[in-house]
Amino acid sequence: xxxxxxxxxxxxxxxxxxxxxxxxxxxxxxxxxxxxxxxxxxxxxxxxxxxxxxxxxxxxxxxxxxxxxxxxxxxxxxxxxxxxxxxxxxxxxxxxxxxxxxxxxxxxxxxxxxxxxxxxxxxxxxxxxxxxxxxxxxxxxxxxxxxxxxxxxxxxxxxxxxxxxxxxxxxxxxxxxxxxxxxxxxxxxxxxxxxxxxxxxxxxxxxxxxxxxxxxxxxxxxxxxxxxxxxxxxxxxxxxxxxxxxxxxxxxxxxxxxxxxxxxxxxxxxxxxxxxxxxxxxxxxxxxxxxxxxxxxxxxxxxxxxxxxxxxxxxxxxxxxxxxxxxxxxxxxxxxxxxxxxxxxxxxxxxxxxxxxxxxxxxxxxxxxxxxxxxxxxxxxxxxxxxxxxxxxxxxxxxxxxxxxxxxx
Ligand SMILES: [Zn+2]
Numbered sequence: 001x002x003x004x005x006x007x008x009x010x011x012x013x014x015x016x017x018x019x020x021x022x023x024x025x026x027x028x029x030x031x032x033x034x035x036x037x038x039x040x041x042x043x044x045x046x047x048x049x050x051x052x053x054x055x056x057x058x059x060x061x062x063x064x065x066x067x068x069x070x071x072x073x074x075x076x077x078x079x080x081x082x083x084x085x086x087x088x089x090x091x092x093x094x095x096x097x098x099x100x101x102x103x104x105x106x107x108x109x110x111x112x113x114x115x116x117x118x119x120x121x122x123x124x125x126x127x128x129x130x131x132x133x134x135x136x137x138x139x140x141x142x143x144x145x146x147x148x149x150x151x152x153x154x155x156x157x158x159x160x161x162x163x164x165x166x167x168x169x170x171x172x173x174x175x176x177x178x179x180x181x182x183x184x185x186x187x188x189x190x191x192x193x194x195x196x197x198x199x200x201x202x203x204x205x206x207x208x209x210x211x212x213x214x215x216x217x218x219x220x221x222x223x224x225x226x227x228x229x230x231x232x233x234x235x236x237x238x239x240x241x242x243x244x245x246x247x248x249x250x251x252x253x254x255x256x257x258x259x260x261x262x263x264x265x266x267x268x269x270x271x272x273x274x275x276x277x278x279x280x281x282x283x284x285x286x287x288x289x290x291x292x293x294x295x296x297x298x299x300x301x302x303x304x305x306x307x308x309x310x311x312x313x314x315x316x317x318x319x320x321x322x323x324x325x326x327x328x329x330x331x332x333x334x335x336x337x338x339x340x341x342x343x344x345x346x347x348x349x350x351x352x353x354x355x356x357x358x359x360x361x362x363x364x365x366x367x368x369x370x371x372x373x374x375x376x377x378x379x380x381x382x383x384x385x386x387x388x389x390x391x392x393x394x395x396x397x398x399x400x401x402x403x404x405x406x407x408x409x
Pocket of ligand 1: 055
């Protein structure tokens with residue numbers, strides 16, 4: 001089997017790995033870079049058959065929109081729905097690929113003697129998988145993005161208890177090789193942190209800045225609301241993401257069944273979001289009506305009349321700050337995004353009590369070491385990292401590749 005990392009040997013994000021055996025070739029992820037990339041990847045210049053997407057983050061799937069309908073994209077079913085939904089809200093046309101859903105620990109047979117098994121992992125989004133690739137009597141494992149400190153950390157434990165055996169080569173992410181995760185060690189600590197802010201500053205509204213698709217984080221905020229008897233206000237986009245995920249994971253709150261949750265249906269981004277729903281009625285189904293039910297719907301006047309009752313996860317809330325005396329803002333994303341002007345402005349606003357409460361979506365180094373120790377690969381190749389050279393200080397049998405270099409296994 002031949003392995004080529006088209007992008008990812010020296011950077012975090014934009015991952016694209018190719019595995020070829022006999023007449024069959026697959027891509028493991030086809031991601032857009034997160035920032036300036038040192039490597040251009042043009043899928044039009046690569047010959048391959050199927051694509052396996054480890055999870056629904058842009059830096060792992062972003063390039064599939066350039067593919068035609070002749071390519072099969074293997075991806076988790078909920079992950080696919082989230083990708084489609086995001087495209088609708090961004091005003092992008094639907095994807096034309098044919099999709100095949102991944103099922104945890106179920107082989108995908110590509111050709112006789114060439115197969116792939118997905119392993120469900122814990123990460124900062126749903127439907128995150130690692131992949132075992134087996135062909136020509138060799139076994140390669142691609143870690144995708146994973147961690148051991150989220151709400152699905154049991155997935156990590158299950159993996160360690162019953163890992164794939166006889167691994168010839170492990171491609172392992174190393175986002176956190178030299179980063180720390182010390183203040184909030186896990187998602188439980190994040191929820192506790194939110195809870196403390198809501199309790200301590202119970203005289204003011206609190207806003208949340210996080211990804212609408214980070215379900216662990218949204219659920220933490222929701223539970224913090226339940227415990228402090230606040231109303232969790234979300235925008236239309238977030239409400240639909242919750243509905244999509246709640247269909248498969250009933251512990252996730254849905255606007256029609258969960259208490260203490262309301263949808264902002266007027267003002268800020270509501271009009272733009274609702275326009276997308278109107279244009280895609282059949283896609284959104286009953287959701288288009290559910291958001292306007294009196295027990296679900298909320299408007300800005302109601303929020304302003306009793307501000308301290310609310311914990312709000314809504315886009316573009318800065319416009320509201322003019323009419324608010326003081327508030328808390330919980331920033332719950334990677335600190336690198338704080339460089340963006342819109343977040344700087346919020347942080348510097350004297351009315352804002354700005355708090356960073358976040359834990360990484362990626363495994364800390366100690367968990368990477370536990371992971372690698374269990375798999376005992378003959379070779380360990382760094383990917384999705386900007387610290388490839390540091391691997392040899394912490395792991396055995398490290399083999400550093402360059403983007404575009406092909407290794408025969
Ligand atoms: Zn990711």
